[in-house]
Each structure stands twice: as structure tokens, then as C-alpha cells.
Amino acid sequence: MLDYLAAGGASAGGGIIGFIPIIGMVLIFWFLIIRPQMKQQKAHREKVGGVKRNDQIVTSGGIMGKVTKVDDDYVEAEIAQGVKVKIVKNMIGDVLQPGTGKPAND
Numbered sequence: 248m249l250d251y252l253a254a255g256g257a258s259a260g261g262g263i264i265g266f267i268p269i270i271g272m273v274l275i276f277w278f279l280i281i282r283p284q285m286k287q288q289k290a291h292r293e294k295v296g297g298v299k300r301n302d303q304i305v306t307s308g309g310i311m312g313k314v315t316k317v318d319d320d321y322v323e324a325e326i327a328q329g330v331k332v333k334i335v336k337n338m339i340g341d342v343l344q345p346g347t348g349k350p351a352n353d
Contacts, residue, residue: 295339298322303343306334311343 302314312324
């Protein structure tokens with residue numbers, strides 16, 4: 248009878264201990280993948296939110312342009328002399344610092 252009680256008590260504790268590795272994997276997943284990705288998205292939102300006239304931008308499709316007009320959801324950019332396109336702000340891949348790129352034909 249004592250063997251039966253001892254075995255029953257051990258199995259109840261084993262169930263809780265079995266979840267500790269799963270909880271550990273979730274924490275590792277959070278700190279190595281999810282948290283850095285959230286920081287990167289926040290930085291991108293701030294960078295795109297701060298776009299102003301005359302900034303150099305690169306779209307997610309790889310087109311470079313100079314911002315000529317900024318609206319709430321859209322940006323108008325000049326991609327060639329006299330060629331202006333309207334771009335959704337969420338499609339801006341990067342905002343370049345002034346003087347980082349030089350024109351291809353110069």
C-alpha cells in the first residue's frame with residue numbers, strides 16, 4: 248500500500264516538472280526571435296513616420312527617390328527628373344542619410 252501512495256505522489260509532481268522545459272523553450276524563443284523583431288519593427292515605424300520633404304528613400308521594391316510631398320498615408324517621391332510617383336508609407340524600406348548615395352550617371 249505504501250508503494251502505491253509513493254508512486255501516485257511522484258507522478259503528480261512529474262507532470263508539473265514536465266512543463267519546465269516547454270516554458271524554457273518558449274522563453275528562449277521570445278528573447279531570441281520575437282523581441283528583437285518587435286524592436287526592429289518599432290524602429291522602422293519611427294523612421295518611416297519621420298520622413299520629411301527632401302529625404303532620400305528606398306522603397307521595398309528597390310526604387311530610390313527624393314521625397315517631394317508627405318501626406319498621412321502616402322509619400323510623393325521623384326525617382327527621375329520630372330518623374331514623380333505616389334508611394335504608400337508602409338512600402339518605404341529605408342530612409343537614407345543625406346550624402347550617402349551618389350547618382351549613377353555622375
